[in-house]
Amino acid sequence: MTGTGIVLYARSRAVPQTVLALTATALLAVWAAHALDSYLDPERRVPVVALAPLLAAAAIGTSLHSASDELDRTAVRPWWHRRLAHLLCLTALAAALLPPAVLSGAQTFGPPAMVRNVLGCTGLTAGAAVVLGARLSWLPVFGYVSAVYMGISGVRTTTLPAWAWLLEPGTGPGPWATAALLFALGGGAYVVKGARGTP
Numbered sequence: 674m675t676g677t678g679i680v681l682y683a684r685s686r687a688v689p690q691t692v693l694a695l696t697a698t699a700l701l702a703v704w705a706a707h708a709l710d711s712y713l714d715p716e717r718r719v720p721v722v723a724l725a726p727l728l729a730a731a732a733i734g735t736s737l738h739s740a741s742d743e744l745d746r747t748a749v750r751p752w753w754h755r756r757l758a759h760l761l762c763l764t765a766l767a768a769a770l771l772p773p774a775v776l777s778g779a780q781t782f783g784p785p786a787m788v789r790n791v792l793g794c795t796g797l798t799a800g801a802a803v804v805l806g807a808r809l810s811w812l813p814v815f816g817y818v819s820a821v822y823m824g825i826s827g828v829r830t831t832t833l834p835a836w837a838w839l840l841e842p843g844t845g846p847g848p849w850a851t852a853a854l855l856f857a858l859g860g861g862a863y864v865v866k867g868a869r870g871t872p
Contacts, residue, residue, distance in 0.1 A: 682755060686736050688763070694732035695767050698725055702774035718775050718782035719822075723839055725774065726790035727818045729767040734798035734810035736763065737868045757864045764795045764856075785844045793839065793852030794818070800859030802868040810868070 683689065702725035709717040736759070768791045772784035794814050802810035818839060825837050838848035 682759075686738070686759060688736055688759070691732050691736040691763060692766065695729055695763070695770055698728045698732065698767075699770035699774065701725070701728075702771055706774045719840060721774055722782045722786050722790060723818055723822050725771050726767070726787065726794040727814060729771060729791055730794035730798040730814050731811035733760070733763045733767065733795055734802055734807055734814075736807070737799065737802045737810065737863060738807035739868060739870070752867065753864050756867060757860075760795075760799060760860050760863060764791065764860075767791045767795070781842045786842065789849055789852045790839055792856040796852070796854075796856030796859035798859070799863040800855075803859075803862045803866050805869060807868040 702721050705725075706718060706721045709720070737756075768788045771791060772787045775783050775787055777783075797814040797817065798810045801813045805812065821837050821839050825840050835847065835851065838851040841848040
């Protein structure tokens with residue numbers, strides 16, 4: 674793809690606006706972590722570690738929309754590598770921008786948890802884009818994060834159930850494997866099929 678082709682592709686997918694949204698999300702996460710005095714108590718990072726990846730994934734999911742999905746499907750050249758680069762670049766950007774909000778704690782809700790949650794939430798959003806379309810791709814991840822956040826708030830055990838990988842404080846392999854699997858499945862489905870077109 675030529676330089677002009679890359680620019681046109683980025684503009685057609687609202688990539689510049691998505692980059693701005695990711696930057697704003699990162700700034701909001703830094704502000705929220707500071708306002709919550711999360712450096713005093715690692716548990717105060719939970720809203721930041723849960724909600725910032727949700728907002729980033731929603732922004733990425735919206736950018737997966739194509740105004741000309743019929744043309745994309747009938748193009749001479751396959752689009753999978755463009756979709757792969759698009760998804761990987763925005764996910765990597767979110768994974769780089771968000772961890773500074775929680776740098777004060779590497780073991781408990783620190784940067785590893787933030788990166789893990791970005792991967793998992795983005796995978797859920799990418800998969801939802803295939804099924805529901807890019808404009809509604811944020812709904813399933815929003816519902817999941819909300820349900821987990823509210824459902825786990827009263828739990829006072831050291832080990833969380835497998836479905837609550839999002840709120841696992843440490844860097845254990847189980848939650849990472851779940852997030853990586855979600856990203857691989859959802860991202861792979863999007864790369865192969867593309868986002869569902871709007872009727």
